[in-house]
Amino acid sequence: MKTILFIVQKEFKQIFRDKNMLKLIFILPILQLLILSNAATFDVKNINITFVDNDQSSDSKNLIESFRASSYFKSTASFFSEKEAVEEMQKGNTDIIVNIPVHFNRDLQKQQKTSVSVTINAIDAATAGIENVYVTQIITTFNSKIQTESTYLSDLTEVQESLLVIPSFWYNKTLNYKTFMVPGILVLLVTMLTLFLSSMNIVKEKELGTLEQINVTPIKKHQFIIGKLFPFWILGLVILTVGLIIAKVVFNVPMLGNMLLVYLFTGVYLLLVLGIGLFISNHTDTQQQAMFIAWFFMVIFILMSGLFTPIESMPKWAQNSTLINPIRYFVEVMRMVMLKGSGFSDIIPQFVIISVYAILMNGLAVCSYKKTT
Amino acid sequence: MEKEKIITVKNLTKKFGDFTAVEAISFDVYKGEIFGFLGANGAGKTTAMKMLIGISNPTSGEANVAGFDVQSNSEMVKKNIGYMSQKFSMYDDLTVKENIVFFGGIYGLSRAEIKIKTAALVAELQIEDIINSLVGSLPLGWKQKLSFSVALLHEPKIVFLDEPTGGVDPITRRQFWEMIYTQAYKGTTIFVTTHYMDEAEYCDRVSIMVAGKIEALDTPKKLKEQFKVDSMNDVFLKLARNIE
Numbered sequence: 001m002k003t004i005l006f007i008v009q010k011e012f013k014q015i016f017r018d019k020n021m022l023k024l025i026f027i028l029p030i031l032q033l034l035i036l037s038n039a040a041t042f043d044v045k046n047i048n049i050t051f052v053d054n055d056q057s058s059d060s061k062n063l064i065e066s067f068r069a070s071s072y073f074k075s076t077a078s079f080f081s082e083k084e085a086v087e088e089m090q091k092g093n094t095d096i097i098v099n100i101p102v103h104f105n106r107d108l109q110k111q112q113k114t115s116v117s118v119t120i121n122a123i124d125a126a127t128a129g130i131e132n133v134y135v136t137q138i139i140t141t142f143n144s145k146i147q148t149e150s151t152y153l154s155d156l157t158e159v160q161e162s163l164l165v166i167p168s169f170w171y172n173k174t175l176n177y178k179t180f181m182v183p184g185i186l187v188l189l190v191t192m193l194t195l196f197l198s199s200m201n202i203v204k205e206k207e208l209g210t211l212e213q214i215n216v217t218p219i220k221k222h223q224f225i226i227g228k229l230f231p232f233w234i235l236g237l238v239i240l241t242v243g244l245i246i247a248k249v250v251f252n253v254p255m256l257g258n259m260l261l262v263y264l265f266t267g268v269y270l271l272l273v274l275g276i277g278l279f280i281s282n283h284t285d286t287q288q289q290a291m292f293i294a295w296f297f298m299v300i301f302i303l304m305s306g307l308f309t310p311i312e313s314m315p316k317w318a319q320n321s322t323l324i325n326p327i328r329y330f331v332e333v334m335r336m337v338m339l340k341g342s343g344f345s346d347i348i349p350q351f352v353i354i355s356v357y358a359i360l361m362n363g364l365a366v367c368s369y370k371k372t373t
Numbered sequence: 374m375e376k377e378k379i380i381t382v383k384n385l386t387k388k389f390g391d392f393t394a395v396e397a398i399s400f401d402v403y404k405g406e407i408f409g410f411l412g413a414n415g416a417g418k419t420t421a422m423k424m425l426i427g428i429s430n431p432t433s434g435e436a437n438v439a440g441f442d443v444q445s446n447s448e449m450v451k452k453n454i455g456y457m458s459q460k461f462s463m464y465d466d467l468t469v470k471e472n473i474v475f476f477g478g479i480y481g482l483s484r485a486e487i488k489i490k491t492a493a494l495v496a497e498l499q500i501e502d503i504i505n506s507l508v509g510s511l512p513l514g515w516k517q518k519l520s521f522s523v524a525l526l527h528e529p530k531i532v533f534l535d536e537p538t539g540g541v542d543p544i545t546r547r548q549f550w551e552m553i554y555t556q557a558y559k560g561t562t563i564f565v566t567t568h569y570m571d572e573a574e575y576c577d578r579v580s581i582m583v584a585g586k587i588e589a590l591d592t593p594k595k596l597k598e599q600f601k602v603d604s605m606n607d608v609f610l611k612l613a614r615n616i617e
Contacts, residue, residue: 213462217479
C-alpha cells in the first residue's frame with residue numbers, strides 16, 4: 001500500500017508538471033463536447049428545394065406556399081423548365097425538385113386527381129428517406145385541404161374517413177437531438193482520454209528506459225500497475241464530472257436518474273478501459289505503436305457503439321460483435337440513467353457484463369506485464 | 374584467507390533463437406571487491422548482467438547472487454542489489470529530491486528514512502542548490518553521480534553498474550571512481566562494465582568477454598604478465614584479435 005502511494009504521488013507530479021499536457025487533457029475534451037454536441041445532429045433541416053411550376057395557377061402557388069411555410073425547407077429560385085432544375089441539382093444547389101405539371105389546377109378541380117413529380121437527391125439514402133417523408137406529409141396535408149374545400153363546393157355527402165395518428169414522445173419530449181447526443185459524446189471523451197493516456201503511459205517508460213530500472217526493484221507487479229493506473233482512474237472521473245456539469249449548464253440535458261449510479265458504473269467501466277490500455281502498453285514497444293492500436297480499437301468501438309447508427313439496424317453479425325464493445329454498454333447506461341431515470345435494477349445486465357469484462361481484461365493485462373523477459 | 378563468494382555463476386547461457394549471446398560462462402565474485410566486466414560491443418556483457426539482476430531468464434545454467442538464485446528467487450535478488458543502467462534512468466521531469474523519494478519509496482524505505490538519506494546525500498555530494506532542480510536540466514556528469522547514489526539508497530550488498538561513465542569528461546570519471554572506491558571500502562561489492570581500459574586498471578579483478586565467452590579472468594597485474602604487455606588496453610586488443 002505504501003509503495004503504491006509513492007507511485008501515485010510520482011505519477012500525479014508528472015501529469016501536473018507537464019502544463020501542455022494538462023491543457024490537452026482538460027481543454028480539448030470540453031471543446032469537443034461543446035462543438036460535437038452542437039454539430040453532430042441527425043435532424044434533417046435546411047433542405048434546398050426547387051419548384052418547376054408549369055401550371056402557374058392558384059393551386060400550384062398554394063402548394064409551393066405550403067412548402068415555403070415549413071421550417072424544414074429552404075426554397076431556392078423557381079424554374080420554368082425541368083432541365084434548368086436538373087442542372088441545379090447537378091451543381092449541388094438543390095436537393096429536391098418538385099415538378100408541378102401543366103393543368104395541375106384543372107385536373108384537380110375536374111377529376112380530383114393529378115400527380116406531382118418529386119425528384120430527391122439520394123446520395124445519402126437515410127437523409128433522402130426523411131426528406132421524402134417530409135414532402136409526402138406536406139402534399140398529404142395539401143391534398144386533404146383541397147378535398148375538404150371541394151367537398152364544400154360540390155356538396156358531396158361522402159366524407160373521407162381518415163386515420164389520425166397522434167404520437168406521444170417519451171423521455172425526450174421535444175425531440176431535442178442534443179439530449180440524445182450529449183451523454184453519448186461524453187462517454188466517448190471519457191473513454192478516449194483514459195484509453196490513450198493509459199496505453200501510452202507504461203510504453204513511455206519503456207522508451208525512456210526507466211521501466212528497466214523499475215523492473216530491477218523488488219516492487220510487486222500489482223503495486224506498480226495499480227499505482228500507474230489509479231491516477232488515470234481519478235482523471236477519468238474528473239473529466240466525467242466536468243462533462244456532466246457542461247451537459248447540465250450548457251445543454252440542459254435532463255438528469256432524471258441517480259447520478260451516483262452513473263459514477264458507480266463509470267468507476268467499473270474505467271477499470272476496464274485502463275485494463276485495455278495496459279494490455280496495449282504491454283504489447284507495444286513505442287508510443288507510436290500504442291497510439292495506432294488504441295486508435296484502431298477506438299474507431300471500431302465508436303462506430304459500433306450505437307451512438308451514431310442504431311445497433312438495431314446493423315446486420316446480425318455486426319450486432320453480435322457490438323456485444324464486446326464496452327462503449328456500447330456505457331452509452332446505454334448513460335442514456336438510461338440520465339434520460340429515462342433508470343435505477344440500479346435496470347442496468348444490472350450492463351453492470352455485470354462490464355464487471356466481468358473488467359476482471360478478465362485486467363487479468364490478461366497483469367499476466368502480460370513481465371518484469372523478467 | 375577464505376574469501377566470501379557473493380556471486381557464483383555456473384555455465385550461464387542465454388540464447389535468442391539460434392544466436393547464443395552468452396555461452397556457458399562461469400565465475401565467482403567475492404564480497405567487497407570491484408569486479409570489472411569487460412568486453413567489446415556485442416560481446417554479451419549487458420545480456421549476462423541482465424540475467425544476474427533478474428530481469429532476463431537464463432536459457433540454461435545457474436547463477437546465485439547475494440545468496441539467492443536469479444531464476445527461482447529473482448525478487449529477493451532485486452531486494453539486495455542496486456543497478457545503474459547504461460541508459461540513464463532517473464525521471465527527467467521530476468526534481469532530484471522527487472526522484473530520491475520515489476526510488477527510496479519503491480525499495481520500501483519509510484518517509485523518515487528517505488528524509489535522513491536525502492540529507493546525507495545533500496551533505497555528501499554538496500547538492501543543496503540542485504536538490505530541487507529538474508533532473509533533465511542537469512549536466513550528464515551530475516546525473517550519473519546522482520543515479521549511482523540513488524542505486525545505493527537501499528544499501529544493497531552488490532551494485533551493478535552498466536557502463537556508468539559513458540560520455541563524461543575525465544575529471545567527472547575520476548570523481549565517479551572515487552565514489553566507487555568509497556562504496557567498496559564500506560563493503561559493497563561493485564560489479565562494473567566499462568569500455569575504458571584505464572578504468573579496468575582500477576578494478577580488483579577483471580574478466581574479459583569475447584563473443585559470448587569469458588576468455589580471461591584475473592587481477593589486472595596478472596593479466597598483463599600473462600599476455601606479456603604493459604597495459605590493459607594491450608591485453609584487450611590481444612585477446613580480441615586472437616579470437617578474430
